[in-house]
């Protein structure tokens with residue numbers, strides 16, 4: 001695993017790999033790696049000749065009162081974990097090189113960026129789409145892997161790639177969960193033992209909805225009410241949103257028909273956690 005820090009060196013590496021006809025697979029992360037991240041790396045290994053993993057805690061996707069400074073950073077441990085997957089390159093750019101003084105340009109996907117997480121994090125997705133565009137331009141991947149835990153993020157990136165004719169295939173991979181159903185997240189590290197145990201209610205609420213739909217319940221309002229009540233049984237879990245939306249437009253749906261995404265975001269202690277489940281009716 002070669003470690004690259006400079007944009008120039010990363011670009012040269014990719015140009016050379018491409019000139020040898022190699023297919024580059026890319027996994028962008030903010031580090032504090034867990035099995036969710038590693039599932040993307042494993043898939044990238046299967047589907048490409050060269051795998052590039054980036055670790056960069058992207059300052060412009062955090063709001064002013066969010067956790068940029070406290071975001072978990074564990075580069076040494078991350079490198080240990082990555083070694084088992086042996087990617088070709090670990091790209092760790094420097095924030096000053098990525099965003100030098102005078103940086104002015106942003107990439108923003110309309111509409112989709114304003115829904116769901118975009119309501120409480122109004123500048124988050126333009127930070128994501130800007131950094132992903134920059135990373136795509138530097139790494140030149142043929143294929144890039146994103147997790148369905150951040151469902152809205154992968155949808156926005158697919159839209160951006162389509163709209164801007166970026167020559168990269170986007171692959172979304174399933175959510176990797178802890179033994180008790182909690183979606184893996186770097187932010188789970190913020191949780192105390194009590195908060196960690198209460199946080200499992202989010203996935204329990206999604207599972208409850210799935211079960212009710214399987215049993216034939218079709219009244220979406222009833223389902224959302226029961227989910228809300230269940231989450232309410234854990235008073236330290238504060239719902240930001242609990243929504244049923246169309247998975248392609250993120251527009252709220254009133255009834256259960258076809259594919260519906262159930263999505264939740266909640267604050268638990270210092271962590272803001274998200275989870276979702278795609279159901280087909």
Ligand code: AMP
Nearest residue numbers: 029030031036146147149150175176184
């Ligand atoms: P992050 O480091 O949180 O920016 O995440 C980097 C990538 O890993 C994103 O594509 C995430 O969607 C993905 N990811 C994070 N957590 C999980 C998970 N539990 N399961 C699958 N993918 C995940």
